Amino acid sequence: MGGAVGKAGSPKKPWIPETKIEAKVVEAMRRSETHGSSIKSFNSIILKFPKIDESFRKCKATFEQFDEDSNGSIDKEELRKCFHKLETAFTDEEINDLFETCDVNEDMGMKFSEFIVLLCLVYLLKDDPATPQAKSRIGMPDLEATFETLVGAFVFLDKNKDGYVSKSEMVQAINESGERSSGRIAMKRFEEMDWDKNGMVNFKEFMFAFTDWVGIDDNEDEEEGEEED
Numbered sequence: 001m002g003g004a005v006g007k008a009g010s011p012k013k014p015w016i017p018e019t020k021i022e023a024k025v026v027e028a029m030r031r032s033e034t035h036g037s038s039i040k041s042f043n044s045i046i047l048k049f050p051k052i053d054e055s056f057r058k059c060k061a062t063f064e065q066f067d068e069d070s071n072g073s074i075d076k077e078e079l080r081k082c083f084h085k086l087e088t089a090f091t092d093e094e095i096n097d098l099f100e101t102c103d104v105n106e107d108m109g110m111k112f113s114e115f116i117v118l119l120c121l122v123y124l125l126k127d128d129p130a131t132p133q134a135k136s137r138i139g140m141p142d143l144e145a146t147f148e149t150l151v152g153a154f155v156f157l158d159k160n161k162d163g164y165v166s167k168s169e170m171v172q173a174i175n176e177s178g179e180r181s182s183g184r185i186a187m188k189r190f191e192e193m194d195w196d197k198n199g200m201v202n203f204k205e206f207m208f209a210f211t212d213w214v215g216i217d218d219n220e221d222e223e224e225g226e227e228e229d
Helices: 020-033 042-047 049-058 060-066 076-085 092-102 112-125 141-157 167-175 182-193 203-214 216-228
Strands: none
Touching (some): 020 112, 020 141, 020 203, 042 141, 049 060, 049 141, 076 092, 167 182
16 A cells, blocks of 8 residues: 555645556545535534444444454455355456455455455445446445445545545645644544555545544454453
């Protein structure tokens, strides 16, 4: 993910996606941005954290179902079976790209938070005008409603609708909330999102930051601690 550090220092330079999947995600996000967002402030995003967290928790059973060897992570073969059951029309190359994109620890296994991010990317990529639309894109209506909220949150932050969030856009979004310490909060939130420190945040980085903000990994650690006790 950090292969282009330092190349996007100037917002005037076009940002070049690192992989085919990233390019498709940016393209899909730009399509979503043509519809606008119902979210009007950063505070309204924060207020949705508990409901989003609850929705993510309900997906844990799905994760455990596809984690066939119960080792706490999903490998590439388990992911292929997952895609088959979800009836998603992705090629082996696209599945591999998605796996490598979301396996941020590069340990050849996707943890629960990484799986959530992957499902959200799949949801976004399924919004393809060339693909016949079903009522449900991935067979998980409740989770899809949450993903739509997260897409809307990103659209709200991406003021110039180019598929990325810049530092100045983050400052502008939080300034609109009217908080006195908004500049400092904006910088902290942006740093949490900009994992590869290139000055631009894509939707994948936004999603990983969001799973941290709502505390998925924290709760996972608590559950593991209870099991050991």
